[in-house]
Amino acid sequence: MAVSARPGSSRPSSRVTSTHGSCGRCSCNSNGCQTADGACDCFPDFRGQRCEFYYPFDLQHTITLNVVQGVRSRPGRQSDAHRHGRPRYWRSYDWSDPNVQIFARDACAEHAKHSHLKMRREDSACIVELFEASWLVPKQKALPLAPFEFEREFFAYVDSNPTVGLGGDSILDYVGVDCDAGGARTVRWMRDRILLDVRPDAALSKRAEVYRNWVRYLRRRDHGKPHGATRSVLSSDNYVLTALLDGVIRDTLIGAAVALACAYLCVLVASGSLGHTTLVFSLVVAECLVLTFTVTCLLGYEIGILEAVSMPIFLGLSIDYSFHVDHAYRVAAHDNPNAEPARLVRRALETVGAPVFAAALTTFSSTFVLIFARLLPFSRLGVIASINTTYAALTALVVLPCFLHLMPCLRRERGCWQRPRPKLRKLARRSRSLLRSLSPAPRPRTRPADLEMKLVKITPGV
Numbered sequence: 001m002a003v004s005a006r007p008g009s010s011r012p013s014s015r016v017t018s019t020h021g022s023c024g025r026c027s028c029n030s031n032g033c034q035t036a037d038g039a040c041d042c043f044p045d046f047r048g049q050r051c052e053f054y055y056p057f058d059l060q061h062t063i064t065l066n067v068v069q070g071v072r073s074r075p076g077r078q079s080d081a082h083r084h085g086r087p088r089y090w091r092s093y094d095w096s097d098p099n100v101q102i103f104a105r106d107a108c109a110e111h112a113k114h115s116h117l118k119m120r121r122e123d124s125a126c127i128v129e130l131f132e133a134s135w136l137v138p139k140q141k142a143l144p145l146a147p148f149e150f151e152r153e154f155f156a157y158v159d160s161n162p163t164v165g166l167g168g169d170s171i172l173d174y175v176g177v178d179c180d181a182g183g184a185r186t187v188r189w190m191r192d193r194i195l196l197d198v199r200p201d202a203a204l205s206k207r208a209e210v211y212r213n214w215v216r217y218l219r220r221r222d223h224g225k226p227h228g229a230t231r232s233v234l235s236s237d238n239y240v241l242t243a244l245l246d247g248v249i250r251d252t253l254i255g256a257a258v259a260l261a262c263a264y265l266c267v268l269v270a271s272g273s274l275g276h277t278t279l280v281f282s283l284v285v286a287e288c289l290v291l292t293f294t295v296t297c298l299l300g301y302e303i304g305i306l307e308a309v310s311m312p313i314f315l316g317l318s319i320d321y322s323f324h325v326d327h328a329y330r331v332a333a334h335d336n337p338n339a340e341p342a343r344l345v346r347r348a349l350e351t352v353g354a355p356v357f358a359a360a361l362t363t364f365s366s367t368f369v370l371i372f373a374r375l376l377p378f379s380r381l382g383v384i385a386s387i388n389t390t391y392a393a394l395t396a397l398v399v400l401p402c403f404l405h406l407m408p409c410l411r412r413e414r415g416c417w418q419r420p421r422p423k424l425r426k427l428a429r430r431s432r433s434l435l436r437s438l439s440p441a442p443r444p445r446t447r448p449a450d451l452e453m454k455l456v457k458i459t460p461g462v
Helices: 010-019 098-105 107-112 127-139 147-159 204-223 237-271 274-298 305-335 341-372 376-406 422-438 448-458
Strands: 032-034 040-042 063-069 175-179 185-196 233-235
Touching: 063 204, 063 237, 098 107, 098 127, 098 147, 107 127, 107 185, 127 147, 127 185, 147 175, 204 233, 204 237, 237 274, 237 305, 274 305, 274 376, 305 341, 305 376, 341 376
Parallel strands: none
Antiparallel strands: 032 040, 063 185, 063 233, 175 185
8 A cells, every 4th residue: 555755754865865966856745856847757666646655665576687897798608617608707807996996886876866777776786885885984994995905905895795785695796706817816897786666577668668778878888987997787687588578579570560561462463453452451450450459458468479479470360361252252343343342242251251250260269268278378379369360250251341342443353543554464475475485385185086096097907
């Protein structure tokens, strides 16, 4: 249940003061920042139009994003010890340089200045910032330090096995300590743990947008990095999964568009009518859009891998029903050129109406069983396939005949928008003659009477 947060409450006070200088005018009940258009950009844990409600956030259901320094983005060769590839480090990484110390210490503070990154400042852990706050401040020291002194103090901090601010993790999960060729210890990489104000089960578009914001932000920040620092590398299981899903969905939609264009050209070549082909494909695309609206808005499904892969398949299945009805109409119009559109539509439905309905019924029966599957992907696939079959049958048997009845010009086999083109006809005649010249000559067929005459001629004594 939402809890109302009074202005000046104790919990958000530290957060508000830490972001006063970065977000401009602060209002919104002191729980958020007012943007240029007057809206409220609420701080983490606060919701509402004026950020008046406080919702405690469960940290176990947040996305953890790792920002790593010193590691190359692409791993090396795979081996038994490194199944995902041997890690590769930047030799130019000078972690003890004074400028690099300041750059690493101010990382979390710089991240928190950008509200679109959705960073939870109080729950994130930047290792150099924690090192200064929990180790150097009690000793009345501050960064930057001399390289030798920084290394000595930092390794002493690592050897003490600290737990403050690490969320129960080991310090070695944040720092990669190794030995160089001379046997001296050195740091190969450092990791900052960033907690985002985004749930792992949030919408794919929202997660992908946040990750894209992080990639663009880190790219701009790396342009001003000091000498000795390396490019930041994002590392997160949810980040990899989101990028994979986003890429699969994008590539699938591009493939569906290409497949639709190819199918349109193939049907156009097979039918020879631009008007009929355009009408059929327009209705099928509209049916797929209605299916998408039903699945996403009415049923509340998210567009994932299953939905993205199944949509092109359902598009191909939906074309068949409508194309058969349209072909029967064109055949009836060819046989009866002076008939009324209503009679032609009735003739087409009498010819292929029952087979199309039977085909749709059998497909619906086979996919409807999947709805009762225990596995969620199979059940969802059954729901989408059943709805698509119903919409495709209604489009072919109800919507398409209405359009054929209302467009009398489609009675002509050539369609509404095709005109005689002498040059194309001449090119077609030449192509046919060329194919006949390249094909082998047909063998003459021998009739029984000719065979009997030949036998009479070659038989002696006849």
